[in-house]
Amino acid sequence: MCPHCHSTDHLIKRGTYRRPSDRKKIQRFHCKKCNKGHSSQTHSYDYRQRKRHINQMVFRLYSKGNSERAIAQIIGVNKKTIARRVTPFANCARKHLEKMRAETADITEIVFDEMESFEHTKLKPLTIPLAVEKHTRKILAYDVGEIAAKGPLARLSIKKYGKIKCQRRKVLDSLFRQLHHVAHPRCNFSSDESPHYPGTLRRYFKDAQHQQFKGRSASIVGQGEMKKGGFDPLFSLNQTAAMIRDNIKRLTRRTWCTTKRIDRLSDYLAIYAFYHNQII
Ligand SMILES: [Zn+2]
Known part of the structure; x- marks a missing residue:
């Protein structure tokens, strides 16, 4: 073209x-x-790049929980050289995910839930809705959106940053829209007991089954994704969420190296989703 x-x-x-x-x-x-x-x-995704030979390595290091600065130090190039590659890689990864979704149909079991993170400060929380195929644990769809702070932080958040428009509904809509051609009309969905899910799900899949499981307390070694002992009906999702948290550097810690820009977080999720679906 x-x-x-x-x-x-x-x-x-x-x-x-x-x-x-x-x-x-x-x-x-x-x-x-x-x-x-x-x-x-x-x-091409590497249009006007000069050090194309580092791309494979940079991609793998991105997907294994390294910060941009760490990758620059390992490979021995400037950190801007690394930072500039995030968006082209992510666009490439998004195309692959879309292609995978176009070629997949009639998936019968899907688990979905939301991960939480924040943009720059805990006063600006983010939600990351995520859907995975139950048996293969492939990431089928995700999105990122801003939500309002909860509990004691809510008042402080409004005072400092004004009222944040909650995008939960918008991103949940987007999640189910992405799943529309992938899932069987009578697909079996599992999730926790969030009150936001049944209504949105019905609008996109009116014949689907929806099982909601009671949320269980987190194990102290995970940041909410790893659940305490016994059988976990949402294991596929919790396991994938824990892998995402482990392998995207800006989600590993609560203080250092946190998300500053929501679009960049979305780029990293695209890169990780591509890598995850390849290796799983
Ligand atoms: Zn022309």
């Missing part, structure tokens, strides 16, 4: 060039409609 006029049927090949960074031959194209040129690199 021509990046200038978006035409798809006026393109002809017009020569090649060797890109300086790795001497690879790149095909150029000419658009007969707008008379402008582009190349096979124009739409």
